[in-house]
Structures are given as structure tokens and as C-alpha cells.
Amino acid sequence: MYKILSIQELAPKTKMFEVSAPDIVAKAEPGQFVIVIISEKGERIPLTISDYNREKGTLSFAFHEVGKTTKELGLLQVGDDLENVTGPLGNPSEIKKFGKVLCIGGSVMIAPLLLQVKAMKEAGNHVTTIIGARIKDGLLMKEKAEALSDKTYIATDDGSIGHKGLDFLKEILKKEKFDRCVVMGPVAMMYEVSEITKPYGIPTIVTTTPIMMDGMGMCGVCRVTVGGKMLFGCFDGPEFDGHQVDFDQLVQRQRLFLPEERVKSLLWEKNIGGCKCDRSKA
Amino acid sequence: MTEAKPKPKIKKEEVKMPKQDPKVRVKNFNEVALGYTEEQAFEEATRCLQCVKPQCVDGCPVEVPIPEFIKYIKEKKYAEGIVTIKSKNALPAVCGRVCPQEEQCQVKCVLGKIGDPVSIGRLERYLADWELDHGFQLPEKPQSTGKKVAVVGAGPAGLTAAADLIKLGHEVTMYEALHLPGGVLIYGIPEFRLPKAIVRNEVAYIQKLGVNLRVGNLVGRIHTIPELMKTGADAIFIGSGAGLPRFMGVKGENLGGIYSANEFLIRNNLMKSYVFPEYDTPVRIGKHVVVIGGGNVAMDCARSSMRLGADVCLLYRRSRDELPARQEEIENAEEEGLVCKFLAAPLKFNGDEKGWVKSMECIAMELGPPDESGRRRPIPIEGSEFTMETDTVIIAIGQTPNPIIQRTTDGLEVNPRRGTILVNETGKTSIDGVYAGGDVVTGAATVISAMGAGKTAAKAMHKYLMNKK
């Protein structure tokens, strides 16, 4: 059993759970993810590791409530148990001294990005961090980002806080040289950043989030085309060279089950007012 | 002995297995074969000649004492019967259902020379199901040897090795990557052929023997094999199966609606998407499903798709004679309305504007001389291209072993081309104390051969452990 030890609300509909998972924590590294199952009838959802404490044996992940499973997760309380947490899955990020590193995170993925920022700093890099969200309220962990990074920029789609959009990044790149760029966030954002860094030849690593099921190479639903080759997001990734990823296909494949997911979410929302029966504890 | 009775005339025909009507069963996921009644089991059991040198036993990879357990059915001593089977086979309810008996125990039965062989598998199932209804008897707890064993993978190979090793007094911890144990039995073979309650029950038996099972534990990512050795395992058995799906590498393979067999089966069996949204994992199945392949896996995908309401066409590049699936399953599938298209292979998938597959281009084949597998090699016929409409494609052209363990274990010898772990005749790998068996060694094979490998390795591991200082 994987007990929830603490819950932090990072932004509206965005929470961070700290769970007890000593086995996983002993091996977890930045860039890896876990697969969470809430209850016996639940689905397996991948969430990136946002923090871990090897002494305490605890692991944190942040999630945004988008569909049935993440909404259901959002209802859980401290002390509740998760049916299963499997991990660490995927390959760890490459952490070493690159020189000047640009770390860019969007919405909920800011949380796991900061784990990388920390590791990159510890490896002796100069780290510039950009965190962004759609609107001001969606921005999370601003203070932490500022504390960990040498320089921090803020951006929102509507400009309600910080820069409006990512155009300012082009200006930065005209003036400053970076040896590596790491991006974690919505696909559209990772695509945009990859396009911006390409002309400057900055190696740009994106964290792909295709639909996954087993997360260990068994099903192939997570296939991503990288440099014309079919790779498995869970097994070969989830990080890939952003200049090589077929983002159009990634978006298309993320939407494969959208109609079903919507129906499920609606049905569930209709029911939660009344009976939660076997769902909360199985 | 029963031979003392006056010899009755031998019945040449087997007692048929009662089955759900094809028209009904193609609309549900309940088990197709219903199982013998007590009378039917008795009648079939009396056909057995109780051979003194039973050929049938030679055909069984785990050497189930066949005449002995059949005799107990005749005498209605079911508890004794099941104990007899379990002395050799820890998963009788599974084997009785999915063993290719017609190629194993039953093909050797002497009655086969004059009529139908004894339905050994069905009788084995009868006893296993009897036990399911009556609760199982645990064997006496053996004396502890103080040795620790790690078993990787809770499929048939791992479960068998674990059961045998714990019965010999070793402490056994089993690591399973998925959140449920059973391997292919739980995630691959559909409910209508092997109800999951049965798999759960067989696993529960092994846990009751005292095996410590840890699910959600991917060896290679959490602990590696060398780490397990360092942290106290005196010996290790690897039964990690062949779970990596193969794709064809043709254009359009990443379109929506194109599943690997594994994805489709995991959704349906492990995650129970056929009862979505009661269970959370969805599966989308269109009206015209094409299953590519011809083995048991392809049959299972085809029959599951039919149950989800689709018309299904099986596309196989050789002819009917080469279909590798079990005869019984092919017949079941055809009764249920499966259409087959032989001697054809896909060249390319075309999608609609939303990125969903809408048709596939294929080419016809003819059979040339046999290839290294001994089957006649399919050769494309030039100019024979044709297009098939489809909205769902399931690719069931085989699996290879998952390389995580192989990659994270220094000194473990692997077949470089197939990714299988190399072992000697006792199941020992290139590393002292590390054994392997099942699909990870042979490539995709059968439940019972995986179990046989688990048994062989358990024997050798016991010897190794007892000789170790």
C-alpha cells in the first residue's frame, strides 16, 4: 500500500502528493516517472517524479485535474492509500556539467522540472529557468524556482503575469548562449520552444507524454516518432531530442481516446454527489 | 486395482465438452467451454486403460501422473486426485484449459490409435474446478533451509519455480512488474478462455504456500539482478516472459486504431476495458477489424473483437495449413463467425483527416519452399496489390523478450538476435546462481513448457543451494 503523507495545493486544480514508497525512492532519479493506480477498477496513469527523500522513503508527484482519474485523485485525503504505484519508470535525465542550461517548464510540469533544475545546479551548471502557465493563477512554485535558479523568467499566455507568450525567449537567445535546454510541459509549448532553439543549435530535450498503459515496453501505445524512427515513450524515453520529435503525431496519439475519456468523466461527475461506494477504498 | 473388474468394451468416442452456443457466446465474455459434469467426468475417466507404461505421461512436460489421477476420478476420490496432480503441476485449472493437449499428453495416449484419446486436459480441469469449489488443501510445511530465493516475473514459469522452491523449504520472494500476478494468464489470455478468477485462485494457492509476492516491481529499474544477489538472494530465477510487441515497420503504423496485440489484450484482460466505464480503461473498436497474424494471440484478439461487436477478418500471410494457432481455437473462432483471408500481407495503412486508420493496402502471397522454421515461405506476388477497408487493426505478429533485465545484468549471456537469455539444460544462465526459463529463454511458447522450465530450474537451484556452503 502506498499511503498519502501530505498534500499541497500548488494552484487551482493542481496538487502535489507526497507518498510513502521506499523501494521506488531508493532508485528514483530526475526525469523518471511512476504509474499510479487509485483503486482496483482504476486505470494506470503516468506521473513524473517531482521530488523524493531517500531518508524518509517518500516520493512526490504533482498532477493537474484534467479527467476522471486525476479528478478522482484530487479527492483523496492525507492518510488514504493508493492501490499501486509502480516505478521508477523511464530513463533518468542526463545530469552533468553542461555549462549554461536553460530549463523551461509549463503548468503542472513545473514541479518535476524544478527537480531537474536542482540537479543541474548541483552538477555545477549555471541555470536559467523559465516557468509559464496559461494564466497567472495557473503558475506554480514561483518562489521555489527563483530560489533554485541563477535567473528566473515568468511567462503566461495572456500576459497576466510576466512576459506574454514565449517571444521574449527569442530575444534572450540573441544575446545569451546556452549549452543545453530542457523543456517539460504541454506538447504545444515543447514544440514552440524546440522551434525557437533550433536555429541556435541548442540541444533541446523534451519530456514526451504519450498515452501509456504498462509503462515498461509491453504494449506500444506510447510510440513516438523520433528522427523518423518508432520509439517507445516509456522505454526509450520519456525524454527525447526536441528537434527530432514528430509533435503532430504525438498530439494526435494523445487524443486517441478523447471521446471515451469525456464520457467517463461526465458519468463519474454525475455520480460523485451521491454514492462513492467501492471507489474510495478497494 | 481396477483391472480386476471385468473388462468393459472401450468406448472409442470421447465425451464431448459442453460449450456455450456460438451465437450466444460471441456476445459475452463468459467462458466458452463449460466443463464436464460429474457423470461426464466419470464416463470419460472410465475410458482410460490405466496403462502400466503410460505413454501420455511422456507427452506432458511436467509429468503429471495421468493414470493415477484419472483412477481417483473413477473412484470419486476427488481430493486425492487433485493432490496427485498438484504434486507435479501447481496450475492444473489453467493447464486443463489452455494446454495444447492435442500435441502433448493426448497425442501420446494409446487410445488415439483406435479412436479419440482420453480427454486428459478436461479431466484435469474437472478436478481443479472441484477443488475450487471445495477449498484447497495445503501440503505440510517443509523444514526451512534458511536459503533465500528471488523469482522475477509471476507468469507460469515464475509461479511454478516459486511453488517448487518453497515446497523444498526455501524462502521465496517473487517480483512482478505489473500490478497483478499471472503473466500472460492475466494480461493476455482472454476471460472467455481462462476466467481470471481461476488465475487468481491458482496464484492465491502459491501465496498460501508462503511465497512473498511483490507486485509493481520492475526488476532492472528498482533492483537489478546483481543487486538482488548482493542483498541476500542465494539464487535467482528469471521468468520475465516475452512481452515486447513486434511491429511491422510499414507506413502508417502509428495511426489511431492500430493496436499491438499486447495493447489490445492488456486493455481488455488486465484492465477490463470490455466493461468500460465500470472499469476506467477504455478500448475503442470499430466495425471492421483486421487482425494480422495467425497464432493463438491473433485468435484471442479476433475473438475478443467479435465479442466487442465488430466484424473481424484475420489476415495471414501463409495458408490455412500453416496457421500456428491451436486447432480447437480456430474451430471455435470460425463457429463464432471469423472470416480469414489467407496468403496476404499489409504494405501500408491509410488514415482519415483525424489520423484514424481507414484502409490498408495489401499484397497477395504464394508459398515458396520451406524456410528455416520448416514452414513454406510466403512470397509476394507482383502486381497483386489490393486495398481493404478497415477502422481497427490489431497487429499480432509475435513478441520478443523485454530487454530491461538483460541490459542491466553484466555477464548475462543473451542471444543477440532474439534477445533471449541463454541457459544450459538445467536452466542455469552464464551467471552462477542465476537461472531462467519460460518465454524469456525460448521466445513465445506455451504455458506448460514455461512451467516445465520453471520445474527443471527449481530442481537445479535446489541442488545448487544445498551445495552452497
Ligand SMILES: Cc1cc2nc3c(=O)[nH]c(=O)nc-3n(C[C@H](O)[C@H](O)[C@H](O)COP(=O)(O)OP(=O)(O)OC[C@H]3O[C@@H](n4cnc5c(N)ncnc54)[C@H](O)[C@@H]3O)c2cc1C
Ligand atoms: C511520462 C508521462 C509523465 C507525465 N507526468 C505528468 C505529471 O507529472 N503531472 C500531470 O498532471 N500529468 C502528467 N502526465 C499526464 C497524465 O498522465 C495525464 O494527465 C493523465 O493520465 C490523465 O488522466 P485522466 O483520467 O485524469 O484524464 P483523461 O480523461 O485520461 O484525459 C483528459 C485529457 O488529458 C489528455 N491525456 C490523457 N492521457 C494523457 C497523457 N498520458 N499525457 C498527456 N495528456 C493526456 C487527454 O487527451 C485529455 O485531453 C504525464 C504523462 C506521461 C506519459
Ligand SMILES: Cc1cc2nc3c(=O)[nH]c(=O)nc-3n(C[C@H](O)[C@H](O)[C@H](O)COP(=O)(O)OP(=O)(O)OC[C@H]3O[C@@H](n4cnc5c(N)ncnc54)[C@H](O)[C@@H]3O)c2cc1C
Ligand atoms: C494472447 C496469448 C494467448 C496464449 N494462449 C496460449 C494457450 O492457449 N496455450 C498455451 O499453452 N500458451 C498460450 N500462450 C503462451 C503462453 O501464455 C506463454 O508461453 C507463457 O505464459 C509464458 O510464461 P512465462 O512465465 O515465461 O512468461 P509470462 O507469462 O509472459 O510472464 C512473465 C511475467 O514477468 C513479468 N516481468 C517481465 N519483466 C519483468 C521484470 N523486469 N521485473 C519483474 N517482472 C517482470 C511480466 O509482467 C509477466 O507477468 C498464449 C500467449 C498469449 C500472449
Ligand code: SF4
Ligand atoms: S499439464 Fe497439460 S500436458 Fe500435462 S497432463 Fe495436464 S493438460 Fe496434459
Ligand code: SF4
Ligand atoms: S495413455 Fe491414455 S489410456 Fe493409457 S493411461 Fe494414459 S490416458 Fe490412460
Ligand code: FES
Ligand atoms: S506504455 Fe506500454 S509500451 Fe510504453
